[in-house]
Amino acid sequence: MKVEISILALAAALALAPGVAGADGVESFKDWTVVCDNLRNCQVAGFAADDTELPAVLRLSRAAAASAPAKVEIDLLGEISLGGKAPALAVDGRVVMTAKVVSSRDSADFTVVLDDAQVGPLLGAARNGTLLSIQDGGKELGRVSLAGMVAALRYADDQQKRAGTVTAMVAKGAVPAAGVPAPPPAPVLHAAPAVAQTGLPAKPPAAIKALFSKAECDLGPGRDDKPEAFRLSADKVLWQVPCWGAAYNFGSLFVIADKADRLSLALEGVGDGVLVNAEYDPKTRLLSAYNKGRGIGDCGDSSQWVWTGEAFALSEATVMPVCRGYGGDWPTTFHAEVR
Incomplete structure (x- = not known):
């Protein structure tokens, strides 16, 4: 079964995520940690x-x-x-x-x-x-x-x-x-118009199985979650397919299919298309993920992307890279204004 992401790899994983301009602002010094964002x-x-x-x-x-x-x-x-x-x-x-x-x-x-x-x-x-x-x-x-x-x-x-x-x-x-120079302005992203969640297919295209295998998906015993479809536009559907399950983190493969059932990963370059504790909200057009470093939730990372009509663009990212009892909201590494 696919294991959960190690907390030691959080900063590295964040740096690899596309568009995270503030990833180089995450650093630890003995018993102290600093997180700065793109602003x-x-x-x-x-x-x-x-x-x-x-x-x-x-x-x-x-x-x-x-x-x-x-x-x-x-x-x-x-x-x-x-x-x-x-x-x-x-x-x-x-x-x-x-x-x-x-x-x-x-x-x-x-x-x-x-x-x-x-x-x-x-x-x-x-x-x-x-x-x-x-x-x-x-x-x-x-x-x-x-x-x-x-x-x-x-x-x-x-x-x-x-x-x-x-x-x-x-x-x-x-x-x-x-x-002290003025801070940079927040990037501006425009969410695509909301679309009715009608006419959704009953099951994902067969070709998703190949991506499922590439991502080494394995639900393991006791989990029988069903794939879920969301309409992004008249000709595009977002599929959320359960991939793996663990104690407090669950991975899902996110794939976009067009009318001809041609597939693309919802987020190229991010975990083979697999997101942790993720969900898509068609009302806000936001895809969010939340990865706990351990069960009590004092460390980990989260990200949020908005569907622009062309792609999912990063709009928010947070991280707490050390598991030391941090009790507040995880510090922000990236922030964009969504309109």
């Missing part, structure tokens, strides 16, 4: 060391505009009980500041949110440190390793073309904010 928006994540019993995740996001501030949230994971006071943030045991806002995400996990004015001082104090701890009355609630933080922030500065300017987080210089 130069960046998200940086710092994680607990692997052996900690008090895991936390620091999520820093910054838009590409020169004046955009860095936003920081820290997720406290596991069974956390707060004593009613705002938690303190300490670097190597020395308290740097008290967090002003604490929001409960559910009964167990909490998110500490910093004010914009607190971000710079925290990063400055952490720059030469080894461990950031979140404390409540002296009791540790969570830990974030600072190994790789400076390299990650420097990489984000470089991706956003802030290096050498006063706006940089690490690679500061004397160049004023005006020296």
